[in-house]
Amino acid sequence: xxxxxxMEGPVTLSEEAFLTINCTYTATGYPSLFxxxxxxxxxxxxxxxxxxxxxxxxxxxxxxTYRKETTSFHLEKGSVQVSDSAVYFCALNKGGSEKLVxxxxxxLTVNP
Amino acid sequence: GAGVSxxxxxxxxxxxxxVELRCDPISGHTALxxxxxxxxxxxxxxxxxxxxxxPDKSGLPSDRFSAERTGGSVSTxxxxxxxxxxxxxxLCASSSSGTSTDxxxxxxxxxxxVL
Numbered sequence: 001x002x003x004x005x006x007m008e009g010p011v012t013l014s015e016e017a018f019l020t021i022n023c024t025y026t027a028t029g030y031p032s033l034f035x036x037x038x039x040x041x042x043x044x045x046x047x048x049x050x051x052x053x054x055x056x057x058x059x060x061x062x063x064x065t066y067r068k069e070t071t072s073f074h075l076e077k078g079s080v081q082v083s084d085s086a087v088y089f090c091a092l093n094k095g096g097s098e099k100l101v102x103x104x105x106x107x108l109t110v111n112p
Numbered sequence: 113g114a115g116v117s118x119x120x121x122x123x124x125x126x127x128x129x130x131v132e133l134r135c136d137p138i139s140g141h142t143a144l145x146x147x148x149x150x151x152x153x154x155x156x157x158x159x160x161x162x163x164x165x166x167p168d169k170s171g172l173p174s175d176r177f178s179a180e181r182t183g184g185s186v187s188t189x190x191x192x193x194x195x196x197x198x199x200x201x202x203l204c205a206s207s208s209s210g211t212s213t214d215x216x217x218x219x220x221x222x223x224x225x226v227l
Contacts, residue, residue, distance in 0.1 A: 031212065091155075095211065098162075098211070098212060099157040
């Protein structure tokens, strides 16, 4: 079946450090790929998405590129801020059933 | 505009009682989803509505769980004879047309605690 594997946390970084959160997926065909973020005390919100191979999603300084050859969608940010502290979820939507399949989430803490 | 809203925000109930959770999607969104989030299981899909029909209810964990959607808008998730393992945050999401490329917009969730 369809599944998402993302690096386990927690991840702790200092402000202005480089961030990578790895995400790989298993699916037949061409799923759409998403990163959602959950800030403390808040609901899930879309961070970025890519709907076809080689697309790059970007938002708030975060980027992720849909790599079909490696079935990956790694999240990166060049310089994290304290306000980026949150839980990040990688997800796919294969279509046919239209549901999101989520990874287990990665908790990021950024210290000043 | 208004986002997805859910009520109640918190619900504490006793084992064996029935509960109803409500979701108001973004106006005009034809697709509506229910998920639940728990520490042990992460984020799990429960059911998907397109209009008032539910073409995918594969994630409902048992026949104690049911959901309906009326008028292509509000949805209610009902859990009968609640058990302690039902304790979780229940999330509702909506999207404009329900295709795989659509963004799903999530509500704030209902935290259910079964004592």
